[in-house]
Amino acid sequence: MKQFFNKVSLLIHNFFKINNIFLSTICIFLTSYATVKVVEVRKGFNFSKEVLDNIKIGIIRNKPQVVVYSNSDFEFRDKDKKLICEGKAWDMWVLKVSGVGEVGKTIFYVAPASYTYEATATVIAESIKQTLGLPVIVLNEPPWYKVRVGEATTREEAQKIVDKLKAMGYDQAWIDKRTIQPKTKPKIQLIDPGKNVKGEYEDPIYFVPKSTFAYIGVAGKLYKGRFIVRIGVDGLLTVINEINIDEYLKGVLPKEIGANKHEEALKAQAVAARTETLSKLGRHSDEGFDLCATVCCQVYGGLSAETPRTNKAVEDTIGEVITIGDRLASAVYxxxxxxxxxxxxxxxxxxxxxxxxxxxxxxxxxxxxxxxxxxxxxxxxxxxxxxxxxxxxxxxxxxxxxxxxxxxxxxxxxxxxxxxxxxxxxxxxxxxxxxxxxxxxxxxxxxxxxxxxxxxxxxxxxxxxxxxxxxxxxxxxxxxxxxxxxxxxxxxxxxHGVGMCQYGAATAAAKYGWDYKKILKHYFPTTQVKKVY
Ligand SMILES: [Zn+2]
Ligand SMILES: [Zn+2]
Known part of the structure; x- marks a missing residue:
């Protein structure tokens, strides 16, 4: 009987699976060199100036305190962006976790599928619950009824549930990482260069230089843009660099390909990295930023990593991405x-x-x-x-x-x-x-x-x-x-061998005179290079 029930619900599942195609964001698990990657494939290219100027990169996590500074005068602003106080160029200010709040929790749900009808989702949920004996919930997040399985506390544990669901026929099953925010968070203490406590504030705190061309520093590295300091789920500090997308890419290119490659290979890499950035926006939204600065997303070294050659490659390709039909391609390399x-x-x-x-x-x-x-x-x-x-x-x-x-x-x-x-x-x-x-x-x-x-x-x-x-x-x-x-x-x-071969791209440019468009067309033959901003 149980088996019959399972078969019927799988039939229903397969019938409604088509719904998933209309999801604007499809998460698929990818492997990169060192880690399991989630790539979101986005439809449409409506990237507003607001979005492009304010890409949020998580550069520091889990620190009890950080020291920030700038070569320009600067301001601290509170969560409502109201001025807290001003600071002078090169003054070192300390931000510190103050008091103990509750610690948040991360749950790795496993998602077999989402449905537009509550009744369908409920039938599927019940069948999975009976077969696997795991907790199953249906989340109503319009327009979807999302079936979520298990309450795994680690990705490894969740992966085992993914395997079980795949064995049941839910071949698109994926891990949906969620953060349960704590009810009370610690505050952030602001300490001036004279070691006086300026005050304690709810997160986030904004660190904004007054000059547009200024640079800002934290943990031995320099950056452009602004810092946003938050309390992470673990009750410690997260530092986010909020920055224009192309200024961000200038800090990525030297880390992802190296500055000594042929300029056309650097341009191909710039287009690929820009495409990956826009595809992955919001990937770490549960931590308050878009992308992290490690191999998980893209390695980012800030202003400290920039070189004139890689900067030129970013500027020469401003706004260019690779696309497939009406969406961004996955520009893997x-x-x-x-x-x-x-x-x-x-x-x-x-x-x-x-x-x-x-x-x-x-x-x-x-x-x-x-x-x-x-x-x-x-x-x-x-x-x-x-x-x-x-x-x-x-x-x-x-x-x-x-x-x-x-x-x-x-x-x-x-x-x-x-x-x-x-x-x-x-x-x-x-x-x-x-x-x-x-x-x-x-x-x-x-x-x-x-x-x-x-x-x-x-x-x-x-x-x-x-x-x-x-x-x-x-x-x-x-x-x-x-x-x-x-x-x-x-x-x-x-x-992994998929997409662009970086060393191959560099040689094709240097020895055979290929330009970046020819390189991209070669390694991503069914895609187009498109200027989206
Ligand atoms: Zn990441
Ligand atoms: Zn190759």
């Missing part, structure tokens, strides 16, 4: 593709049909190889040779090898939660058209695991920062000295 970029669906599943595999070399090259690389023999030949590619000179990552003794491999896997004992065999699953593995099965003396997805495979084999890509083959050797069995991984590329 990676360091080195190993010669061929991957189909996004292989790495992240559905939702990115326009991120297709492309050759990272000139037409007419590599005729001695057979494509696509999902055929095992084609891939083995490819990964074991040095084909011609735009990114071939990135030698550390273009082709790489990792060797683990039996003992090392067993301990790496165990650390990641795969207790297989001594590894007897590693079976490689299906590959994508560029050779990325979709699954591997590890068979050991104490058990076996099948690991699905490029991200999880790299995590299992030592972490995404150490195990460079999902494009690899496995061989077995004997250590000549110890005679111990050695597992040898031979791989290609660095990163």
């Amino acid at each position: 990676h360091a080195c593709c190993g010669g061929y970029t991957e189909d996004a669906s292989i790495v992240w599943g559905s939702g990115f049909e326009y991120l297709v595999p492309v050759a990272c070399f000139e037409q007419g090259q590599n005729t001695e190889f057979q494509f696509p690389l999902n055929k095992e023999e084609n891939f083995v030949k490819w990964v074991k040779s040095k084909p011609r590619a735009f990114c071939e000179d990135y030698t550390k990552f273009f082709r790489w090898e990792k060797r683990f003794t039996e003992t090392q491999l067993a301990s790496i896997l165990a650390q990641k939660g795969y207790n297989v004992g001594r590894v007897l065999d590693i079976k490689l699953g299906e590959r994508g058209p560029a050779g990325t593995l979709q699954s591997i099965t590890i068979i050991g003396t104490e058990g076996q695991y099948t690991i699905n997805s490029e991200y999880k495979i790299r995590e299992a084999l030592g972490g995404v920062m150490n195990f460079y890509s999902g494009k690899f083959i496995v061989e077995v050797e004997k250590d000549p000295n110890t005679k111990e069995k050695v597992w040898k991984f031979i791989g290609a590329g660095w990163g």
